Amino acid sequence: MQLSELSRRSGVSAASIKYYLREGLLPPGVTVSARKAEYDEDHLRRLRLIRALLTVGGMSVAQARDVLAASHDPAFDRHTRLGVAQYLLPPHVTAPPEDTPEGATWRERRGEVLTLLRDDLGWQIHDGAPALDALTEALTTLDSLGYATATASLRDYAVALRPIAEKELAIVDEHPAIDEAIEAVVAHTVLYEPVLLSLRRLAHEDVSARLHPPA
Amino acid sequence: MQLSELSRRSGVSAASIKYYLREGLLPPGVTVSARKAEYDEDHLRRLRLIRALLTVGGMSVAQARDVLAASHDPAFDRHTRLGVAQYLLPPHVTAPPEDTPEGATWRERRGEVLTLLRDDLGWQIHDGAPALDALTEALTTLDSLGYATATASLRDYAVALRPIAEKELAIVDEHPAIDEAIEAVVAHTVLYEPVLLSLRRLAHEDVSARLHPPA
DNA sequence: GAGCAAGGATAGTGCCACTATCTTTCTATG
DNA sequence: CATAGAAAGATAGTGGCACTATCCTTGCTC
CATH class of the missing domain: 1.10.10 (Arc Repressor Mutant, subunit A)
Known part of the structure; x- marks a missing residue:
């Protein structure tokens, strides 16, 4: 055509x-x-x-290009390409400079989270995972606003999300062709994010309606 | 100062x-x-x-202004203001025009989701909830790419997220002062989104590492 | 062989989140 | 008392981004 x-x-x-x-x-x-x-x-x-x-994914043109390019790069094997695609996806946060007080607390927080996930929950995750930085950034920001996030509640989140991740990966593995699998990873990672977030907000609404019944 | x-x-x-x-x-x-x-x-x-x-929240200046303004509007009561704040938060999607084939399937999908949440799970949610539109948009987009989302897996997501929502609302209700509660809602709704999404990606990494152990 | 539509290149547009500059006003100092 | 200097506020400018409008060349069709 x-x-x-x-x-x-x-x-x-x-x-x-x-x-x-x-x-x-x-x-x-x-x-x-x-x-x-x-x-x-x-x-x-x-x-x-x-x-x-x-x-739907809210990505920029440049980000979409990089992800699509990397996911079709034949230099990587299946597992790596699946990871590369995910690592390239936004958001990308950079750690604050090391010699500032904020940088110190930031790194400390990052270490705590990594310990929780690796040692406590036994997750096999890479030390340089960008999602770890994004998570640290969000938590330190919440801290600075006075909303201390207990490690316990963080664990609750992680535990709740684990079965979801398993189901999603199973769907990706149904695609034997590598290009299809890559696309499935990108599509699922990015496009299921609004699904997750929307359902969370709807759950909020339901819980709120029960706690404070409208007249 | x-x-x-x-x-x-x-x-x-x-x-x-x-x-x-x-x-x-x-x-x-x-x-x-x-x-x-x-x-x-x-x-x-x-x-x-x-x-x-x-x-962290990725909002525009205009969106942030609207949310902050509405959340301090004394014309609404506590429950409404909590809801208003959430309803104003992005993303905002608009339904496709009614007279097109896409519009018809979109509306149909929306109805299915609403039935699942209301009748099946018993959630008390408003028919005009913007999160419902965002959810429908994401699902129809996935459909158009060939990734049919079974109602069953959608229910899994919803069930997994429900306890998280309960914990979050409990934290908000710890703030008796309305202004503090509003800020808590906005902060939690927006700033916990990256927490949730980051943990999901880290869970993906763990599951993937187990399914395809690196050499 | 004249017209016209498709492709490709290039410059322009509108929006957004700042940012640089300019003017006015006040206060501290010699 | 004069004046330098700094803070506020107003206004115009900047750079990036995602398109979009225009122009030109090419070749198919009638």
Whole structure:
């Protein structure tokens, strides 16, 4: 199909598709002639994924490009590529400078969390996992606002989320083809986040309605 | 304290503080004279909350302003204000137009989810809850990519999140002062989201390491 | 072979979160 | 008392981002 048809079937403007092509999010089609390029169903699928990452996932174009590129890099094996894709996903937080008081408490907090997850819960996680930094950042921010987060409640969260993670990984492993699996990881990691957060808010509403019944 | 000291103690540039004052995120200080305004500890605290909403929470300045404004609106009672704060929080999705095929499936999906939560799980949730739209949007997007989400797994998510929501609401109810409670709701709703998502990703890593042990 | 639509390149647009500058006002100091 | 200097406030500017509008070339069609 031509670019115009790709645009029509995806609902994305032709100008935007050209933009994604320029930015390397969408691989170029087969150039048939100087005024005709051929795109296939894979392009359509990829385009839908791109739009999902940008809108539902809230990622930037640059982030989406990096994730999509890394997830198709043949230099890595299956397990690594699955991890690389996840490690590249936002958010990315950087630790505060080491020589400041904030930096010291930050690092201390990070160590506590790592100990909880590794030693207490027995999770096998890498020391440099970006999610660990994001978690530390959120916790220290809450601390600075006076909302101390007990290690115990953090453990409750972790325990509640563990079975969910197992189910999700099982779904990914149903895809034998590596490219499909990668896409499944990216899609599940990013697109299930709003599912999780929405359900949490709805649960809040239910609990609140029970605690404070409206008149 | 003066604006310059507020800047120094918060780490936010004086120019940015002026910007937040202009945009109505931060209430003005007491004008002592034309070149001197007095700020107090509440301003410092509010400023920290603003920064947290913008950076950790990923909200826009306009969204933060609306949430902060509504949460201090005396026209609402405690329960309503807690809800209003949450309803105003992003993301906000709009349903597709009713007369399109996508609009029809979207609405159908929304109805299914509502039935699951209300009739099956017995949750008391409002029909117009924005989280319901966000949830529907995420699910239909996943559907369009070929990842059908079984109602059963959605129920698993909901069941896993329910106890977390209970704990969180209990913490909020520890604050008798309404302003403190509002701030607690906003802070918990927004700032615990990265906690939840980070822990989920770390759980993924652990599960993946067990399924595919690295060499 | 004239018209026209598709592709590709390039410059422009609108929004956002600041940020730099300018002016006014006050106060501390010689 | 004069004046330098600093704080507030107003206003205009900046840089990044995600597109988007325009222009030009090319080649198919009638």
